[in-house]
Amino acid sequence: MIALTLAEVVAATGGRLETVGTSATESTVVDGPVTTDSREVVPGGIFVAKRGEFDDGHRFAPGAVERGAALLIVERPLDLPVPQVVVADSVDALGALATEVVARVRALGRLRIVGVTGSNGKTTTKNLLRTVLEAVGPTVAARKSYNNEVGAPTTMLELTEQTEYLVAEMGASGVGEIARLIRMARPDVGIVLKVGLAHAGEFGGIEKTVQAKSEMVTDLLATDVAVLNADDPRVVPMADVTAARVVWFGLGERADVRATDVVVHARGTSFTVTVPGGESARVRFSVLGEHHVMNALAAIAASLELGVPLATVVSGLERVTLAEQWRMQVMGGRDDITVINDAYNASPDSVAAALKTLAQVKRPEGRTIAVLGEMSELGEFSGEEHDRIGLLAVRLGVSQLVVVGEGARRLHITAINEGSWDGESAYVETADEAFELVTSTVRPGDTVLVKSSNSAGLRHLGDRLGEWFA
Structure with missing residues (x-):
C-alpha cells in the first residue's frame, strides 16, 4: 500500500484511532500489505479483522500481531499492543481505504484501470492482461479469483505510486455489487465477457444477472471504453446503456477485434486476429480450449485501447501457458x-x-x-x-x-x-x-x-x- 499516516487511515475509513499501550501517534506512517487473512500478515502489514459467516476475524488478530502487524482495522478495540482503527464495519472500511488509495494514485496521472466482469472467463482474461501489461509498465492484478467486496479492494490496496496499470476482476452474486466496486476504482476500460447462468440462483434469475453485469459499463464516461462481446445477445444491448465508446470483440462480422481460422489442438489454440485499421496477426495460444479465444480477444481489445502495440500484445499472450491452476x-x-x-x-x-x-x-x-x-x-x-x-x-x-x-x-x-x-x-x-x-x-x-x-x-x-x- 502507499504510505499513509494513521490520521489519514482514520479519515479514509471514518473510524477512530486507539493507541493505548503503543508509541504510535496520528502521524505514524503505515505502508505494508493489507490482508484479511492473519496467516498472510508480514512485518509492517495491516490486518483487517473481518466478521465472516462462520467465524470472526477478531479471533485471529493476536496471530496477526505475532506476525508483525503494524495496524489493526477492527470493529471493537482489542487488548493488543498495536495501534487500532476502530470502524463500524470492517468490510466497508476496507473498501473506503481502497477508494482513497486509488484516488491518490490516480491523481499522479499515470494510472490506467481495466475492469473485467462476466459469468465466465474473468480470471483468465485478467491473467492475460496482467502478462501483456507487465511488459510495458508496473501492473497490479488480483491473485487467484480475488473479485468480490473483499478481494477486489485488497488488490487495489497493492497499488504504489509507480503503478501504471490496475487490472480489477469484478465478480458479483447480486445486483449492486459490481457498482460498489466501480465506485472504488472506475475503469478507463470496462470489459464484459459473457452473461450466462453461473450464479443465476444467487442473482434471482438471468435478467438480474444481466442487470448486475451491466453495472460494469453504466457509469463509464464518454472518454472511457466499453469492451463488449459481440457474439453474446445478452451483452450486445449493454452498448445502449453506456456513454463510453464501444469496442466489440468476437468471431462474427460485427467484431472490431475478431478471430478467424481458429484451430484447436492438444497443445492449445491458434487463431488469426484482425484489429481496427486492418492489422492482423497469427496467435499461437497455449491455453487449451476454443472458448478461451474470446478471453484472448477481450484482452487484445483492452490492451490496444491502452496503447499497447499488437505485436507486444501477441507476444504476451503467447507467453501464457496456463490460464490459472485448475483451469484447463x-x-x-x-x-x-x-x-x-x-x-x-x-x-x-x-x-x-x-x-x-x-x-x-x-x-x-x-x-x-x-x-x-x-x-x-x-x-x-x-x-x-x-x-x-x-x-x-x-x-x-x-x-x-x-x-x-x-x-x-x-x-x-x-x-x-x-x-x-x-x-x-x-x-x-x-x-x-x-x-x-x-x-x-x-x-x-x-x-x-x-x-x-x-x-x-x-x-x-x-x-x-x-x-x-x-
Whole structure:
C-alpha cells in the first residue's frame, strides 16, 4: 500500500484511532500489505479483522500481531499492543481505504484501470492482461479469483505510486455489487465477457444477472471504453446503456477485434486476429480450449485501447501457458494419458465448452473420459441444466462419463435415458470412488477431463489423477 499516516487511515475509513499501550501517534506512517487473512500478515502489514459467516476475524488478530502487524482495522478495540482503527464495519472500511488509495494514485496521472466482469472467463482474461501489461509498465492484478467486496479492494490496496496499470476482476452474486466496486476504482476500460447462468440462483434469475453485469459499463464516461462481446445477445444491448465508446470483440462480422481460422489442438489454440485499421496477426495460444479465444480477444481489445502495440500484445499472450491452476490445466503424460483439470468452477457454458474441447483434442486411437461433478448456484435452473450437459456428453460421443456426487446425479440419469445404458455412464458418490474407477479403466492414449464447481472439490481429484499418470 502507499504510505499513509494513521490520521489519514482514520479519515479514509471514518473510524477512530486507539493507541493505548503503543508509541504510535496520528502521524505514524503505515505502508505494508493489507490482508484479511492473519496467516498472510508480514512485518509492517495491516490486518483487517473481518466478521465472516462462520467465524470472526477478531479471533485471529493476536496471530496477526505475532506476525508483525503494524495496524489493526477492527470493529471493537482489542487488548493488543498495536495501534487500532476502530470502524463500524470492517468490510466497508476496507473498501473506503481502497477508494482513497486509488484516488491518490490516480491523481499522479499515470494510472490506467481495466475492469473485467462476466459469468465466465474473468480470471483468465485478467491473467492475460496482467502478462501483456507487465511488459510495458508496473501492473497490479488480483491473485487467484480475488473479485468480490473483499478481494477486489485488497488488490487495489497493492497499488504504489509507480503503478501504471490496475487490472480489477469484478465478480458479483447480486445486483449492486459490481457498482460498489466501480465506485472504488472506475475503469478507463470496462470489459464484459459473457452473461450466462453461473450464479443465476444467487442473482434471482438471468435478467438480474444481466442487470448486475451491466453495472460494469453504466457509469463509464464518454472518454472511457466499453469492451463488449459481440457474439453474446445478452451483452450486445449493454452498448445502449453506456456513454463510453464501444469496442466489440468476437468471431462474427460485427467484431472490431475478431478471430478467424481458429484451430484447436492438444497443445492449445491458434487463431488469426484482425484489429481496427486492418492489422492482423497469427496467435499461437497455449491455453487449451476454443472458448478461451474470446478471453484472448477481450484482452487484445483492452490492451490496444491502452496503447499497447499488437505485436507486444501477441507476444504476451503467447507467453501464457496456463490460464490459472485448475483451469484447463493439462497434466498426466504417462502412456500418452492426458488429464485436463478444469474443476475450479463450473457453469453450464463452461462445462459445455470443456466437453467440446475434450472431443476436439482426443487422440485418434484414444477414448474420452469426462469426470463431472455438480454445477452449483443454479437455483431453479439446476435440473434442466444438468440434463442439458448429460445430453451433450452423449451427443459428443464421450466414451466414459463418470458422475460424482448426489448434486450431479441427474446428469447421469439423463445420459442413461439418452442411450448411455451399457456402462458408458457411471455414478459414484465420492471423489475416491471416481479415482478408483478411472485408474482401473483408463487405457493408453485416453484423455480425461475433470470438471465441477469449486464446492464439489473435484479439483483435488484432478490433481491426484494428474500426479498418478505423470
